[in-house]
Amino acid sequence: MSSNLRIEGTACQRPLLRNVGPHRSLTMNLSRVAEWCGNPVEVTARFIPKFLWTTASIDVLVDSRCVLRTGGKWKIVGTSAARFDHAGSIHDIELTWGLCPLRSFSIKIKIDRELIADTRVLVSNWPTSLWPVAAFLVWFGWAVVHL
Numbered sequence: 001m002s003s004n005l006r007i008e009g010t011a012c013q014r015p016l017l018r019n020v021g022p023h024r025s026l027t028m029n030l031s032r033v034a035e036w037c038g039n040p041v042e043v044t045a046r047f048i049p050k051f052l053w054t055t056a057s058i059d060v061l062v063d064s065r066c067v068l069r070t071g072g073k074w075k076i077v078g079t080s081a082a083r084f085d086h087a088g089s090i091h092d093i094e095l096t097w098g099l100c101p102l103r104s105f106s107i108k109i110k111i112d113r114e115l116i117a118d119t120r121v122l123v124s125n126w127p128t129s130l131w132p133v134a135a136f137l138v139w140f141g142w143a144v145v146h147l
Contacts, residue, residue, distance in 0.1 A: 034109065034117035037086075039063035041116060045105055045123045048072040054132065056123065060095055060109060062086065068093050 034041040042061045047054045055072035058080075067084035081094045091112050098106035100123065109117040 031121045033119050036062060036111055036116050043121045045121050046125050047123055056100060058095060058097060068095055
């Protein structure tokens with residue numbers, strides 16, 4: 001997939017893929033969620049433990065190049081935007097994520113204000129999100145026994 005793609009203005013064919021199942025890559029643990037201008041759009045999501053809770057970092061890659069990284073924002077639902085250069089043109093990308101019940105996020109990706117993907121992405125290290133609950137249960141068990 002060449003990054004020397006000729007794009008005239010912002011009018012290139014961008015097929016919308018809805019509810020595409022994740023196609024896992026063994027090397028980077030990515031989910032391919034769409035294709036944009038002939039290039040794969042991939043997403044990776046992982047939990048990051050912080051003090052007594054966890055946050056999530058979601059990365060969006062176009063043609064194997066990271067173009068947007070949320071970096072563990074302190075939001076349950078939210079939006080993150082960035083600009084990136086592709087084949088000599090500047091493009092706007094926007095990622096919107098929804099609630100994560102445990103193992104996956106609902107996401108929407110727009111490039112140049114056009115919806116590219118509307119799907120769910122699995123979190124690669126979802127058991128990490130259980131440590132605050134486990135810590136609370138241990139503390140609660142200790143309190144019941146000792147108080």
